[in-house]
Amino acid sequence: MYIVLERRPDGGVLAHHTDDGGRVTTTDAVREGDLATYVSSREPGDTRWVWHDTAAWYPRLLAAGVRVERCHDLRLAHVILRSSLFTAHTSIAAAPSSGWDRLAGAAAVDLDALFDVEQRDDLDPVAEFALQREAVTGSDARIGRLVNAESAGALVAAEMTHAGLPWRADAHDALLAAALGPRPRHGERPAELERLADEVRRALDAPDLNPDSPPELVRALRRAGITVDSTRSHELKRIEHPVIPPLLEFKKLARLHTANGWHWLDTWVRDGRFRPVYVPGGVVTGRWASNGGGALQLPAQVRSAVIADPGWKLVVADAAQLEPRVLAGMSADTAMATAARASDLYQAMVDSGAVQTREQAKYGILGAIYGGTRGESGRMLPRITRAYPRAMALVEDAARAGERGERVRTWLGRTSPLPGEAMVTSTDEPDAVDRAAQGRARAWGRFTRNFVVQGTAAEWALHWMATLRIRLWELGDGRLEERPHLAFFLHDEVVVHTPEASAERVAETIRECAAEAGRLLFGSFPIEFPLSVAIVDDYGQAK
Structure with a gap:
């Protein structure tokens, strides 16, 4: 009704x-x-x-x-x-x-x-x-299943905000003090950041430098003979210079202070709970977003402040190599599904002889999903294609469709947007083809290649949570927050807050729901979704 x-x-x-x-x-x-x-x-x-x-x-x-x-x-x-x-x-x-x-x-x-x-x-x-x-x-009946799962996800999101993620403000404050020094007065840098800033200034002979300003920092680096185009960490790590270690440490701690420092703690943690506002379907692929609080980007540095209530536990579970497994299910690639029976799909690819090292397997598969054509990803693509032809054909077909300006869909029917008209190229005069437009077409092809896999992975996660939500309710009594309940979600990872007596049963239920999500999407096709599950007192212990 x-x-x-x-x-x-x-x-x-x-x-x-x-x-x-x-x-x-x-x-x-x-x-x-x-x-x-x-x-x-x-x-x-x-x-x-x-x-x-x-x-x-x-x-x-x-x-x-x-x-x-x-x-x-x-x-x-x-x-x-x-x-x-x-x-x-x-x-x-x-x-x-x-x-x-x-x-x-x-x-x-x-x-x-x-x-x-x-x-x-x-x-x-x-x-x-x-x-x-x-x-x-x-x-197609699959679209109805997607609508139901998306709606169930909205219930999960509201319930997680209502129940909140247990968060100890005193533990968070202690973590910040250990990393940054005592809480500074408003408008001042923490002591450790100021110490590192002074070290950077001395190394660059720039006493007035504000290392928080990328343009100032680039100019100071260039004056010191260090040629850089940006201050991104991956670019700085390639440089040999005494300023690099303190600068990288400054950037890391500055991110902590800005994203999850004392201001964040004052704003988002109330009565022992972090209550972010989730946005189901907030990304075009169907992935979730969050509206403030950075719920989907909790760094490892602060996860030890997520502490279960007395007499309760956190059950943390994440799906191993979710997107490659989803790709195997979508494409009905039996060879890749065979590799997916192992807890480590990449190592199983090595054991089958498809590639020589686990790193090659990882770079090859992720390159295929995300459109990597250079470096190790590009070198591995021919071998990956020979070993898993159906899976590679699916992402290649999606990429070619995107390059032609066509739309593609996920397994259950979520459909990609159309590219901008500027992407369209003319083939009437091959010598006059707009190379910039061709580049945009290839970029859109990389998007559609990933869209079909990432979007279907989001559908699997929705079914996982929707099933788990119902099963958890059956494991307890009372109001939502008095029973085992979902407390946090991050794409392929969930955290359940549960009375300690139910923790083992919750862990088993999480695994059962992951398997059920695979059956709901791919029927009897033999694709497995193993989980890493930990029962812990604080979130930081799970990694």
Whole structure:
């Protein structure tokens, strides 16, 4: 049963019961203060709640202690269905631009502002849901699975923000003090950064240098006879000069201070929890992003501050070599799937005789996925292609399609955007071909080559989390934060916060859900997704 929730101008809510095609059968009028009770009375059950944006509706329910089993997120589904190659023949693809297209580009929208009286006709959730159901039921079944998984991911994101990642502010402060020195006064550098800055100035004979300024630093390096084009660490590491060690250390600590220093701690950690705002589908491939807090870029230097509550544990799991395994599943390359049965796919490639070293295997496969044609990646490509022809054909076909200005799709149907018109080249006069345009075409081909694999890996992760979310709920009692629950997600890694007594069962469940995600995507094709799983007291112990 579907129930479409619609905000009324007076602040109440209309709950439209619909059939499978999105046609309204009955409607309940619910007062704003009664919404949590209304939803709770239908949970758990077979209801799928339909709303414009999970990020606007669900946190209010969670705050009232109400968890929902299933939802349909109209905003996220619109992004997928509007552009998918699977739904190109449907009404939603042909519909004129509307408020739903504007909403689709937003990470989250204030509910009251969204349903302003002047905009309600343009953002009718019932009409949009009917249009989406028509597209799903009239298209490849995989697109419906993607929409459901994307909506489940939105529930996971809201629940992780609600529960929060356990974070000890005192431990974080101690880590910063050990690396940077005591907390400085506002506007001042920490003592260790200032010491390193002075060492850099002396090494370059530049007493007034501000090493935080890339243009100043480049000029000072050049005056010292060091030819550089930028101050990127990878470029500096190739240089032999006394200034390089303190400069690299300064840059590393400066990043820590800027990205996860005391200001970050004051801003993002409250009541022992880090509560980032996740943005499901925030990247064009379907990968998640975050809206502040840098949730998807937590450096190893601060992970020891992520400490489980007393009597609880963190179960940390990450998928090994996820993208190559996804590629094997998409392409049904049995030779690569055979290598994927090992916990280390790259070493299995060496053992099979495909390449001579693990480094060659890694560079060759990642070069194929990301379009690397130079160095070790380029040298290994012929051998990788001979060993795994179906897998290499899939990414090569995606690259060629991108170079021709065509769109490509992931396994479940998320579709790449079109390149800009400037990419198109003319072949009428070969001698006059625009070489810059050809370069842009090749670059777009590298994008589409990676899009199909990275996007499908994101789909696998969605299914992993969606399945795990349900199974974890069954392992405990009480409110969400009182049971084993997902606390953090990073592309191919999850952290579950769990009572210690359930930790081993949680670890087993995480592995089972990873295997189930593979079956949901690739059916009976024999591709495996092994995990590295650790039960720890703090996140830093997991690596």
